[in-house]
Amino acid sequence: MSEKTPPRSRRRRLMPRRRGKPGTPPGTLTPNPQAPPPTIRVVAYGPTTHDEATLTSVAELRGWLTRPGSLWVDVAGLGDVDAIRQLGELFGLHPLALEDVVNTHQRPKLEQYGEHLFAVARMLHDQQSLESEQLALFVAPRFVVTFQERLDDDLAPVRERLRRPGSLVRERGTDYLAYAILDDVVDHYFPVLDRLGERLEGLEERITEGGGAELLHQIRDVKHDLQVVRRAAWPLRDLLNAALRETSAPVTAETRLYLRDCHDHTVQAMDLVETYREIANGLMDLYLSTMSYKTNEVMKVLALIATIFIPLTFVAGIYGMNFDPASSPWNMPELDAYWGYPLVLTAMAAVGATMVLYFKRRRWL
Amino acid sequence: MSEKTPPRSRRRRLMPRRRGKPGTPPGTLTPNPQAPPPTIRVVAYGPTTHDEATLTSVAELRGWLTRPGSLWVDVAGLGDVDAIRQLGELFGLHPLALEDVVNTHQRPKLEQYGEHLFAVARMLHDQQSLESEQLALFVAPRFVVTFQERLDDDLAPVRERLRRPGSLVRERGTDYLAYAILDDVVDHYFPVLDRLGERLEGLEERITEGGGAELLHQIRDVKHDLQVVRRAAWPLRDLLNAALRETSAPVTAETRLYLRDCHDHTVQAMDLVETYREIANGLMDLYLSTMSYKTNEVMKVLALIATIFIPLTFVAGIYGMNFDPASSPWNMPELDAYWGYPLVLTAMAAVGATMVLYFKRRRWL
Amino acid sequence: MSEKTPPRSRRRRLMPRRRGKPGTPPGTLTPNPQAPPPTIRVVAYGPTTHDEATLTSVAELRGWLTRPGSLWVDVAGLGDVDAIRQLGELFGLHPLALEDVVNTHQRPKLEQYGEHLFAVARMLHDQQSLESEQLALFVAPRFVVTFQERLDDDLAPVRERLRRPGSLVRERGTDYLAYAILDDVVDHYFPVLDRLGERLEGLEERITEGGGAELLHQIRDVKHDLQVVRRAAWPLRDLLNAALRETSAPVTAETRLYLRDCHDHTVQAMDLVETYREIANGLMDLYLSTMSYKTNEVMKVLALIATIFIPLTFVAGIYGMNFDPASSPWNMPELDAYWGYPLVLTAMAAVGATMVLYFKRRRWL
Amino acid sequence: MSEKTPPRSRRRRLMPRRRGKPGTPPGTLTPNPQAPPPTIRVVAYGPTTHDEATLTSVAELRGWLTRPGSLWVDVAGLGDVDAIRQLGELFGLHPLALEDVVNTHQRPKLEQYGEHLFAVARMLHDQQSLESEQLALFVAPRFVVTFQERLDDDLAPVRERLRRPGSLVRERGTDYLAYAILDDVVDHYFPVLDRLGERLEGLEERITEGGGAELLHQIRDVKHDLQVVRRAAWPLRDLLNAALRETSAPVTAETRLYLRDCHDHTVQAMDLVETYREIANGLMDLYLSTMSYKTNEVMKVLALIATIFIPLTFVAGIYGMNFDPASSPWNMPELDAYWGYPLVLTAMAAVGATMVLYFKRRRWL
């Protein structure tokens, strides 16, 4: 019987904490000391042109602004608040939106600030534990600016597609690029969900085989991870809904078709999350009822054994009493009887057998 | 007492997995190596004409396009991505919709692409385990194109009706054919639900008769199957709702009456699903409380038996002590008393009877 | 202790089954071999005229069609599909609606077919088990046609009112007659609910008095019956809501006042159903916690008795050992001690009393 | 250990029953034999005038109708159906509304009948058990008619305010009086809720102190009373919402401000009800887990004691066997050994101590 208190499979904080002291004025960019310094990847592209570079300072960006075609500025790492503020001034981004960029615990949302749209989405990273990273996205007719928390890149496929001449993303406007980025984010939810589905299948098997208390913790882990996906996907659906209804400049009718497709994928992801949550809850119940079934079975068998032997032991106890047959003819004359011992043994066997039969009849055994 | 860990009645994957690597551009048709090669069944029909054939290549279809009347192209088997792409070009189907055709884990939905409507529904197959197969449906004024995953045919009744001259489906447009196909899909939900209802009835009986732990797994199985039906029927209801509100070309007012009827059937199916889910949950509770009731009864009887004999055994133990009456007049003088043994036996019987009476009075026995 | 597996209070099918094979064309009237043959009761009425008859064939109806005033044709028994089809042709009823008439497992609903309204409601029959019967209702400006499954008549009060000259139902149009019929259906829900309420009260009392496992089944029965009422009343509310919003011909403004009243009654019935469901759930919990409380009490007392005697029996066992005092002065010299036996008895009594006191102190006894 | 089956704190009917046989025509006033005879209190008032009287017959009312200013007729006691019908004719009240007045189990609602508004609210009476009484209210530009079930008066404060010259209720129209009456009804919900809150606090304390099974019944009682409040307040909220949207004659814009305030109070009451329900559910859980915690503790200690002594008793049993050392050197030579007895006792002590230590180590003791 395993004895250790069930180990938590991993430590994690329940929820990220909001930085920033209460009472700071709106639009204040509170620096996060742990955030890595920014790397700026810039792509200037059009149907026939494509140029990309990795910059280290915002100043180098200025030259790119005057190029023809569209521009995608991707900032990875939010450690340098000043750089972000300069970028905001360069592209005319609203201070409230910039505050949300730095404060990386936003829910996905879509907001209109003057002529540019501001969207927040969450990318999932499934390394040791499932974490979600904020992706902030500004879309204007001429440029897209994205802010990622870390350098490791989920957006590489989009960048790759931009390099291929003739690809749709080259031929369309910034709204399509923004769609491509969001679609890429949603696409990455599915491998995560697949892994969670596999873990649930594995857990079901182990519960049926009679696993221990650590399974309960693993179910809770999966449920926590599903929560993380849910918190990323649920408001993203609202975001895409809002984008579909958005009739202002940046979003064209044709891109809307693609956004609808992306919305569809998000709904599919949510569907999977809900299904998995139900399955996880079912596993919890299965685990508890399996465990209690097993315990009941054990206890019942043991109780039956005890019950059969206790009356027999009592009879043996009777004939172990030391009443003196010599003092009185009423004192345990059985002890001197010729067939005394065999009769008592037979009686015991009979009592035991009757009880076993009775228990069998009542289907207790 | 049965001992085996309860067997899972059958292995299944929790949810189908989405193929396609994250980051592939939208509209990419990822081939599924396990999908069977396509069989193309084509029907050209009108009030007075009817012609059908089974083709093996898309090229043969060209001749059919110029015929008068309406055309139904039914593709079963999605193993040949190129053929599907050619079909798409032939009929002007949107790449995003074609991607959904190949990616067979779509939720039922209705989408408008230019002049044609695109619908996805799910057919149920109740063989070893309940599975759902995707049916994709394009409706345009002149043609209907359907894509099924497998060759075995749920749509045979529709085909049969097309062969009968004078049937409504011959006399009306493609929108009515599309309705007939969807209605056929919904009609097939009911036998599945009937079988699930019968299984629930059987389970209720077996629980009441005191079945074992495998019942829990069977209830879970039924709940899983209800989930499958639910995932097929629930969004189908939304689809039909959307179709009822659809005022663009393909859907005529008269067909709308029929779609309302089909919508009604879907609601009825959903109703059954919800009722069965509630019944399944009730059975789960019934099973658990029946089991715990039984265990309680067993334990109570056993505990009572033990409790009656333990004090008696103690008394017998007392008179089994070896204190030497010879050493002292205080040492167990009872052992030499004339009525010692009978009195002790009587006392024991009295104690036992009192306890039994007491337990009966408190209704424990 | 009662032993029988708790009896199911009555057998019932979980849900009625839909007849009709998948794939039959819409509007097909599938005959139900168990349905009784139709009895046609016809009433022709107006403010000053009233005439009624029971017909046996549809042909006899023709003469009634030309009479002045309004006409109510009430068909009880759906066993003759041909007669229903003839009736449909006579009154111009839509085939889809007729299909619903025959297929008696419709949810209550209201549908507009051309110039007539088609409504389905469910009447409750509380004989051995609670069952619901379908009432189909066609309303046109000149006639009302109703279809009941059985002959025994819930609509007698309406018929009675039609016979009284000067009653509202005589003076108003067919819409008011339709209201009167629906109101009559709803009125019959309340005695059913009253009986269910009384059963719940009785169950509460019996649980508190400590009833057995059969109570659980009776609670389930009541819950099942509440479900039947709910499935009848819930969509009826929607039906009446739709009728209140209906602005087309048959429903006049004055009748709408009465429909609102009927809607109100339906809401009241739903309210009772919800309250009773909550009470039934509460009883379930009460039953389970009462039972587990009782078992706990029993087990605790028994465990305490056992626990007190087990150490004492051990002591008696010690002095029942046969070590030979003659072999060594260390071998059980107590057995020969002058106060040996009384001291041991006193010690045992002291240990027992201490344990009882200790258990009392900790409030275990 | 308390033994009595937990007493139900009081008997009550689960729900009031609807009188009136099914099938009675709408607008029929079914007399309730238990209802007290009506007392009619009439107040004629205006900014400068005020006159009140208690009448015993409807006929006396006629003289009051011609007075200038507004009129409030308050009927307490619904025992005289004829008087109510006469009142209805006098003021032109709709028969359907009058039926609801007499049938005192209406849900709160607001209905427009021609030029007068008809409202039903429920007043709470917290005497032995919490009961709700129906208040029916007709508002027309010149008069307010209220019907209460009983004479004991919750509306005294309104009557008092009407007596004070210069009070708002004197200066405004009948709509304000109607508001004042409804506000008074809602105001009386709060003392009831306060008492329920106090009972919940008391229950929490007693559960923590380890109360018995009667607490469960008391929690159920509180939950039942909360249900009564809920059923009174919830539809009242809808009623006030409807009144706020009501743009027809009786309700002026200024009164709407006050109705909004009253709506606010109702929402606050509902809020309290929901909070208390949650607390009551939490107490239920707390009670159950406290009880099961206690039982577990008891059982564990007892099981440990038994477990320690059972092996020791076995050892004592061994040396109580009567194998004859004289017959063979192998027969229990220990019994004659010089250190036999002390060694066995020591061994027993060692085994017992080891077990206690082991149990302590595993934190079972």
Next chain:
Amino acid sequence: MSEKTPPRSRRRRLMPRRRGKPGTPPGTLTPNPQAPPPTIRVVAYGPTTHDEATLTSVAELRGWLTRPGSLWVDVAGLGDVDAIRQLGELFGLHPLALEDVVNTHQRPKLEQYGEHLFAVARMLHDQQSLESEQLALFVAPRFVVTFQERLDDDLAPVRERLRRPGSLVRERGTDYLAYAILDDVVDHYFPVLDRLGERLEGLEERITEGGGAELLHQIRDVKHDLQVVRRAAWPLRDLLNAALRETSAPVTAETRLYLRDCHDHTVQAMDLVETYREIANGLMDLYLSTMSYKTNEVMKVLALIATIFIPLTFVAGIYGMNFDPASSPWNMPELDAYWGYPLVLTAMAAVGATMVLYFKRRRWL
């Protein structure tokens, strides 16, 4: 084994009680004897001017009214009902709104009274127990009047920002000041939520380590605190939603951007509350299943030990019987057998070992 009844971590009233007797006319200001006397802090400000003072009487305020720019009057302490009434007259505040100011248990809400907006929000104070304090807020084009219950100031950061020349709050109108105050209130929710999150993390760890019954109470405490936050934040969201849709004078389009940001923060807070509630519920389940798992383990081991020894003790009891071998050759000849004793011991050992093996095989040990 810890024995004390689990201590309630702190006493608290379940819910604040509403003062004010039922039946008092609307707009009555009922004094609360425990409320502290008011301190009036006034700030007159404009883009270039700033002046502040702490007054002790309403009379001193008159001089400030004529100053140019905007005015913020902040009243802390509601002990002086007369002063509040005078303030109401000075600024033209509606009596119903003033009643809500004094009656400090309002739900957050936004109401329009003529030309000024009236808002109620709740500030959280996390001292010994989490409490919420009412903040009432009047906004008109020229002034903001706030009423706090206590003097200790959550609004200090806003006052501080007003002192800084060039800050946004100086340059914008009273609507922006109102926003700044509300935003400050919401900002203070997050440290509270962070502390609750930390407590939940701590609780999870202690449950896994096997804590006692007091954990249950602590989880309940956290859930109660979450309820307090929820009741503050949930209606605040509605308030801000209403403010966003408010198109009347005080709220400008630019301020609306900021209100949207504040709304966003409230949604984030609600999100955290919901997540924490789910986690707390999960902890409850974890606690209960951990506890029952532990008890099960203990009981199982103990039952196994008892079960192994009970049959052995029975055998020892057999050979402790005193049948006299001298009286008959059938009377316990084993006792005189040469290998009797060793054989019996061996048999016992064999039986014990078999049982242990059997239990191990069935994975009970």
